[in-house]
Amino acid sequence: MSGTDSGTEHLTVRREGATLVLTLNRPEAKNALSLPMLVGLYDGWLEADADDSVRSVVLTGAGGCFCAGMDLKALAGQRATGGDADVYRARMKADPDLHWKAMLRHHRPRKPVIAAVEGHCVAGGTEILQGTDIRVAGASATFGLFEVRRGLFPIGGSTVRLPRQIARTHALEMLLTGRPYGAEEAARIGLVGRVVPDGTALDAALEIAERVNACGPLAVEAVKASVYESAELPEEEGLAAELKRGWPVFDTEDAKEGARAFTEGREAVFRRR
Structure with a gap:
């Protein structure tokens, strides 16, 4: 602290x-x-x-x-x-x-x-x-x-x-x-x-x-943003907005680190990139 x-x-x-x-x-x-x-x-x-x-x-x-x-x-x-x-x-x-x-x-x-x-x-x-x-x-x-x-x-x-x-x-x-x-x-x-x-x-x-x-910060922030963005949208528009928010997360180094850490049986070290 x-x-x-x-x-x-x-x-x-x-x-x-x-x-x-x-x-x-x-x-x-x-x-x-x-x-x-x-x-x-x-x-x-x-x-x-x-x-x-x-x-x-x-x-x-x-x-x-x-x-x-x-x-x-x-x-x-x-x-x-x-x-x-x-x-x-x-x-x-x-x-x-x-x-x-x-x-x-x-x-x-x-x-x-x-x-x-x-x-x-x-x-x-x-x-x-x-x-x-x-x-x-x-x-x-x-x-x-x-x-x-x-x-x-x-x-x-x-x-x-x-x-x-x-x-x-x-x-x-x-x-x-x-x-x-x-x-x-x-x-x-x-x-x-x-x-x-x-x-x-x-x-x-x-x-x-x-x-x-302990979770990926870029993923956490994107998930929060998606929940609020899509809250009042019709389902079809909400799902489209989710893809727009979600797909870029998969291209981050943090996403690759999360997969590596899972495979190697260790805690992930996320770096916001």
Whole structure:
């Protein structure tokens, strides 16, 4: 494990081998989204994609909580003072779309993103979750989109993404009732893929990441891209798009190395070429 100099006071970044771990770090506020957190998140996504030695990303929260949603006052900068606050506000002014990119509404990392959820993952937390690829939850985790209960709209992408990720009847119940969902129910309806004992979600996510990291990175990234590209295409168009993404992978040195390693009974050494 090696540290990095990136991150902000509300978003920590560290390396675990080939995995970049992004931690929402505002536990006193249940990791509610703030300006420093959003800036740190977006920079973390960019860092992961720019660094070829990073093969996966794990997103988690500090203090036994994932994210309780948006802190509107903090986002508006009302609680931010000092030089750093001016920098964050300048970043937002320069890129008014930055918060949507941070929340994975208007940005999709090319590396796989694995969510490790403990405690509250509600409102904006559930919206960010929908931008991740693989999701692990502690047994006591809570999910939900509470916006309608407050007369608000879940504008982080949930009315579009949720019905594409889980059955429409479940999506509409979650969206229109604003009720909380426990981890087991979230897994049953397909919002998360795995439920583990409390306190072990991060370990489980890192284990998944290690399995991803052991695979050919060019193949992994092409597979992820193909899944999302073809998701809403008619089957014939989706299959054509899959061939366009997939065939070039077979021509890579990594593909040849994978075949050699299998024949020789050893672990493959992939070099992204």
